[in-house]
Amino acid sequence: MGMAVPRSVWMWVLVVGAFALGAxxxxxxxxxxxxxxxxxIVFLARQHMQLVAISGGLAILVGVPLGILLSRPAMRRMAExxxxxxxxxxxxxxxxxxxxxxxxxxxxxxxxxxxLWIASLLPIVRNTYIGILEVPAALREAAQGMGxxxxxMLWRVELPNALWVIFAxxxxxxxxxxxxxxxxxxxxxxxxxxxxFTGIALAETGMMLAGAIPTAILAVLTDxxxxxxxxxxxxxxVNPLAR
Amino acid sequence: MITLENVTKxxxxxxxxxxxxxHVSFEVPEGEICILLGPSGCGKTTTMKMVNRLIEKTGGKxxxxxxxxxxxxxxxxRRTMGYVIQQIGLFPNMTxxxxxxxxxxxxxxxxxxxxxxxxxxLGMVALDPGIFLKRFPRELSGxxxxxxxxxxxxxxxxxxxxxxxxxxxxxxxxxxxxQDEFLKMQANLKKTIMFVSHDIDEAVKMGDRIAIxxxxxxxxxxxxxxxLAHPTNSFVREFxxxxxxxxxxxxxxxxxxMHPGAPYVFPEDRIGDAVARMHEYGHRSIxxxxxEDMTPTGLIRLAEVxxxxxxxxxxxxxxxxxxxxxxxxxxxxSEMFTQDTTWLACVDSDGRFKGHITxxxxxxxxxxxxxxxxxxxxxxxxxxxxxxxxxxxTGPIPGAPA
Ligand SMILES: Nc1ncnc2c1ncn2[C@@H]1O[C@H](COP(=O)(O)OP(=O)(O)OP(=O)(O)O)[C@@H](O)[C@H]1O
Ligand SMILES: [Mg+2]
Numbered sequence: 001m002g003m004a005v006p007r008s009v010w011m012w013v014l015v016v017g018a019f020a021l022g023a024x025x026x027x028x029x030x031x032x033x034x035x036x037x038x039x040x041i042v043f044l045a046r047q048h049m050q051l052v053a054i055s056g057g058l059a060i061l062v063g064v065p066l067g068i069l070l071s072r073p074a075m076r077r078m079a080e081x082x083x084x085x086x087x088x089x090x091x092x093x094x095x096x097x098x099x100x101x102x103x104x105x106x107x108x109x110x111x112x113x114x115x116l117w118i119a120s121l122l123p124i125v126r127n128t129y130i131g132i133l134e135v136p137a138a139l140r141e142a143a144q145g146m147g148x149x150x151x152x153m154l155w156r157v158e159l160p161n162a163l164w165v166i167f168a169x170x171x172x173x174x175x176x177x178x179x180x181x182x183x184x185x186x187x188x189x190x191x192x193x194x195x196x197f198t199g200i201a202l203a204e205t206g207m208m209l210a211g212a213i214p215t216a217i218l219a220v221l222t223d224x225x226x227x228x229x230x231x232x233x234x235x236x237x238v239n240p241l242a243r
Numbered sequence: 244m245i246t247l248e249n250v251t252k253x254x255x256x257x258x259x260x261x262x263x264x265x266h267v268s269f270e271v272p273e274g275e276i277c278i279l280l281g282p283s284g285c286g287k288t289t290t291m292k293m294v295n296r297l298i299e300k301t302g303g304k305x306x307x308x309x310x311x312x313x314x315x316x317x318x319x320x321r322r323t324m325g326y327v328i329q330q331i332g333l334f335p336n337m338t339x340x341x342x343x344x345x346x347x348x349x350x351x352x353x354x355x356x357x358x359x360x361x362x363x364x365l366g367m368v369a370l371d372p373g374i375f376l377k378r379f380p381r382e383l384s385g386x387x388x389x390x391x392x393x394x395x396x397x398x399x400x401x402x403x404x405x406x407x408x409x410x411x412x413x414x415x416x417x418x419x420x421x422q423d424e425f426l427k428m429q430a431n432l433k434k435t436i437m438f439v440s441h442d443i444d445e446a447v448k449m450g451d452r453i454a455i456x457x458x459x460x461x462x463x464x465x466x467x468x469x470x471l472a473h474p475t476n477s478f479v480r481e482f483x484x485x486x487x488x489x490x491x492x493x494x495x496x497x498x499x500x501m502h503p504g505a506p507y508v509f510p511e512d513r514i515g516d517a518v519a520r521m522h523e524y525g526h527r528s529i530x531x532x533x534x535e536d537m538t539p540t541g542l543i544r545l546a547e548v549x550x551x552x553x554x555x556x557x558x559x560x561x562x563x564x565x566x567x568x569x570x571x572x573x574x575x576x577s578e579m580f581t582q583d584t585t586w587l588a589c590v591d592s593d594g595r596f597k598g599h600i601t602x603x604x605x606x607x608x609x610x611x612x613x614x615x616x617x618x619x620x621x622x623x624x625x626x627x628x629x630x631x632x633x634x635x636x637t638g639p640i641p642g643a644p645a
Contacts, residue, residue, distance in 0.1 A: 136330075138328060138330035138331070138332040139332055139335075141332065142328050142332030142333075142334070144321070145292075145295055145297050145326040145328060146321060146322070146326055146345055146346050146349070146395075147321035147322035147349055149318055152349065156334075157334055157336070160334075160336035161334075161335060161336050235336040235337070236379060237336050237338065237380065237381060
């Protein structure tokens, strides 16, 4: 579920890509061009990651509890319909979400964060909901039969056993998020998109790459970070990576 | 004590109502093991889950120690009952130790105490705490998981246990062992236990009483020996099997069918003494014991030594066979068949001679119940409790080897 691409594949794409790019950039004198913009890159990358952190953080803070809420037996019936709705929601292109957000909230950081938040919310809610739903019925029955309250069961059995799937949702969400942030520049959100889109507009390859390469690196680093957190927080007994 | 009165469960399903349990009434006395037995789908699990209210009954009443379970909050009720579910259901996110500590933690037992208890219980189900406490369920075999499941149910020392096929995933050899261990444990703990099984042999071995179900109805509720000796209808008769009388052999200990106080001689005794003693007891043979440790070493037959002289040792023949006093009659009969004999010497754990057992004594004992119907041979408390099961026949049995 989620995250079908293993990290090692990402790494390879990155290494091979960087190598080819480096060889080509060297010949074109692009490396000097990129390094010349170092200060801009650092400033915009920080802005970029702020957008990711705020919108992604809010998506986790809202998405996980929402997924849990929907997984409660009392909500089951409603949850199914809502999930259908959310699934339709995921098919809306993020660019359209940004445009809609701008229509209602205007230009600037707030509408950008809002759009990014919406885009990352869906995978988190869905994976939390499904992760909990997929906890084997026998575990629930054992927990209940031993005298756990619903809250104790959620905390001690359902969440720990769903955690791996929840993290997969967070990984997907943040991957979408980091990749969408450049578009946020279009509605005045800032970030590395500024270099990419300006570079494209001015037909300046160096400027464009100065935005694109750091964006790619940040995406890989973010994914690596979440994977690492998952690896060390998911209980060893249900963690496919711990043996 | 668990009492069911007219308990009924009707499941509503899209294809219509299913009566899973139909006006079932019976009582599990304090400290006894009651086996719910029957073919798949007959309502065993449903009956059991109504006791801890995982399933709410449609009609009837259930009392635990005289109190109506509907007066309890379900969570409180469940914490007073150990529960082993059919699918084992260990929590994969917790170590074996944490799994066992679940209920103690719920009821607020101090951690150190719960930890100690977990190690103890693991030892009790024959798993080495040093190896298994820190393992995760996925690192255990099915049988090991099931043992942990049983340990987990016992953790908070609940007076009542309900267990749904707790040994179903264990291979036959280890199952015998863990059943024996469990019975030994039960002899000390004296829990009131409702135990689901679909294995008649397990039921006969483990049960103080057996409740046989068919399609939601209770067909017979009796002690194992009564169920085997006097099935109430053709369904029960068929279910317990055509070899039901052989199964009864497991219910009686050799020591209880044995003829105690049989005469014996030592190798140094004169053969005349042996002959005199055989005449005195009316026996056709006599056992020769080693004087130092009282172990049987041979046998003297009257027919062969009546005119003989010399010591008993010179005339002793090979002992046809021996059996432990704590073994069950099935073991004894098997030994008789193996040795082609109708007579066995009975010995204790040190090999000391305790008496002898004959095929006739066994047949007589099993046949008793048919001469006096409505009474099982095996009285109320079982051999596992370490109490004498029945009065042995008195007087000499002239059934020595022909
Ligand atoms: N939740 C349910 N809804 C509808 N029918 C059910 C439900 N649970 C059980 N039943 C039905 O009730 C009957 C008794 O089921 P139960 O689980 O008690 O059988 P069992 O004796 O434990 O069988 P097994 O030996 O296979 O475990 C079956 O016919 C089953 O299909
Ligand atoms: Mg069942």
